[in-house]
Amino acid sequence: MERLGTGIGWRPEIADAVERMPGIDWVEAVAENVCPGHLPESLRRLRERGVTVVPHGVSLGLGGADRPDDARLAALAERVEALGSPLVTEHIAFVRAGGALTATPHLEAGHLLPVPRTRDALDVLCENVRIAQEALPVPLAVENIAALISWPGEEMTEGQFLYELADRTGVRLLIDVANLHTNHVNRAEDPAKALAELPLEAIAYVHVAGGFERDGVWHDSHAHPVPRPVLDILTDLASHVSPPGVLLERDENFPEPAELERELGAIRRALEAGAVERVKAEVRSAGTALAVRRAETGPTAPLNSGAPEKATGPRREAAGALAQRKADRPDAEAAAGRHDGAGRGDEDGAVGAARGALGLPHPGGDGARQRVGLAQAALLSALVAGTPVPEGFDRVRVGVQARALAAKRADVVAKVAPELPEILGTDYRTAFLAYAQTQPMTDGYRRDALTFAEHLLSAGRPGDTAVRRELREWWLERSGPSPRSRRPVRRLARATRKVLLRR
Template sequence: MMRLGTGIGWRPEIADAVERMPGIDWVEAVAENVCPGHLPDSLLRLRERGVTVVPHGVSLGLGDAERPDQGRLTALAERAEALGSPLVTEHIAFVRAGGPHTASPRLEAGHLLPVPRTRDALDVLCENVRIAQDALPVPLAVENIAALVAWPHEEMTEGQFLYELADRTGVRLLVDVANLHTNHVNRGEDPARALAELPLEAIAYVHVAGGFERDGVWHDSHAHPVPRPVLDILTDLASRVRPPGVLLERDDDFPEPADLERELAAIREVVGAGAARSPGTLAVSRPGAHGVTREPPARTALLAAVGAAADAMATHAAAPAALPAPAATAAPAEPVGPGTKPEPESEPVAEAARLRLGLAQAALLSALVAGTPVPEGFDRVRLGVQARALAAKRADVVAKVAPELPLILGSGYRAAFLAYAQRRPMRGGYRQDALDFAEETLLSGRSPQGRPRRELRRWWLDRSGPAPRRTSRLRRVGRTLIRH
């Protein structure tokens, strides 16, 4: 694996500062924010200087119950090729659920949500990762995520789950030590145990970021300085293996460049301190050493979540009795280590696992964004915190992708959007969410009158008019506006 060195997340807001920072070996750019045919001048200049650029995807949904969308894979591949990247990265998360296969509305989270650490979820994730690997022109690395909520009755720890994933697919790992800290605070998980169970030889690089704690919940904000506990986890990791690369992430509330440079210096210092503590050998964990089960999968809490899904979505198609029975499987052969690719499971087993996982994910996401009942076994308080965080993030991101809306609506924007979010789950990404919010505001008559209303109407018409499929909606909005 190539050595990347020390890097920072490239963002337009700090592009000039990043170009001037000393000691930057590489940068990471959010893939969805980069257009292959119109790369930002800053990234082009960095590449000309020999700085490596890695595209980091956030919307593929490798943990979704459905297979990865070919259009999204193609877009990710195009960005890797345009940037001349040695690898591409994504997340171990689900971002959308529902749809025809669950007989429920299709929902989008607009956020990275945790997959259950179960055999069903692992089987689906492994197949999705293989599909992505086949579609990408460079190696894929996947990142562990931060989570506010935990799935009930999981079958593996995070380290065990990641080991199995790397072992079965050969995928490399992007280890986010800030996310290990988040899961320590929010879910009581031991970062040291996770590091001890990881396949350290599969690490592609490491993320470091800041956050904050409120009412006993750690929020992975990427908008605060890196705290000491996160640096301590990085030190522990560096004492076990020399990470090929370490990158500082910052997504909002950007400080002065000097502050970012101090954080980068602290990262280099703790990596050096960890290396000094290293015994000089690579610690490699092995399946089974920490209780990894090798028995055939049992019926777990996902099946209970299926029952909750049926109640929450009120559909006979989701009833447990209508589900295919879990197929009996033999215990998997003992692998020789990460990178080994055993034969894939038979198609019926994979489809049954996808159906069970899909129903469980739809029930959870529906509770978070559509107000349906909380599935059995979940912490209701934590789900409430997550639901409010998702709505707040929607409001913030829509304000960024459509900055005219807060300007038009003024101080009433946020309250109006949060009220809209309670009634209307996201259905097609943040730009579509902005259009839907403006349309519903105009139709409901809750928009301000006079000039702000005219500006909001003009903004919506300018962005909605060219699409033929929206003609009837344009007429409906037009009639409403005339009446008002």
């Protein structure tokens, strides 16, 4: 694996600061925000200086029940080629659900949601990863995500799930230590145990980020300083292996460049502390092994005699569990990797509960993809469409996640369509959150902005006639086949009025 070194997430808001920042070996850019034919000048300059740029995808939904979309894969491959990247990364998550596979409404989460750690979900994920690997021109690495909620009936720990994913597909892993901390707080999962079960040789690089805790829930905001517990997990990881690369993520609420540099310094010190512990452990291990061999064969035995040291502890247990699962599967099924999605025969209770929560009859057919799809559609529908929470989920946490998704929708729509909060003023957020309660997102955020405006207009809102007229003009300009020529004039007039009112 290529050594990347220390990096930072490239964002347009901090592009100039990143270019001037000392000690930056590489950067990561959100793939969907990069246009291959019109690369930002900052990224061009960084590449010319020899700084590696890695595209980081957020929309494939490799953990979803459907096969990866060909167009999304082609777009991601195009960005890899444009940036000359040595690898590309995505997430172990689902971001949409429903559709033809499950005969349910298509829904978009607008967020990375956790997949259940079950054999069905693993089978689907492995096949999706293989499809993506074949379509991409460079190696793929996939990231563990942060989550507010846990799936009922999980069959593996996170470490075991990642171990088997890497073993079955050869995919590399992007380990986010901030997400391990999030899952420790929100789902009582031990980050040390997860690290001990990981196939360390599969790690491509590591993410480090900040967040905040509110009412016992950790929010992975990427908008706050990296806390000490996250740095401690990084040190623990570095005590086992020297990661090829480490990257600081920051997506909003950007501090001064000096503060980012201080955070990078803290990350380097955490890595150094882990490296010291790793060397100490290696010395102790070598001394113990030498003492044992000399006790067995005498003081003149060569230092390299005997079998190599075997894996111990949780990592050996994970490997043993994997071997047992392989032994339990029929030879033909194991050889095929269960690519056809076939698995357990009849619909089980979880599938029945999923269909019941959606108020749907059984459509016939079977297979891992359909079972995973039904479960994910039921959960996502509860999160964004207000349907009943599927049995086994923590209803309070599902409510917290639902409110977080609605708030994120409001924030992102305000960014992609900044005219909306400008037109609606302080009423924007209240109006959007009320809209989001009954109108789930079925496409991207730009379409969501248009649907929100249409929803308001069809209800005769806003009450102010002048504001409603302005909103209608905005909607007509963007929903029609071509831009309306009067819009730039009206925008200039509005800006002029604002200047005059300040005087």
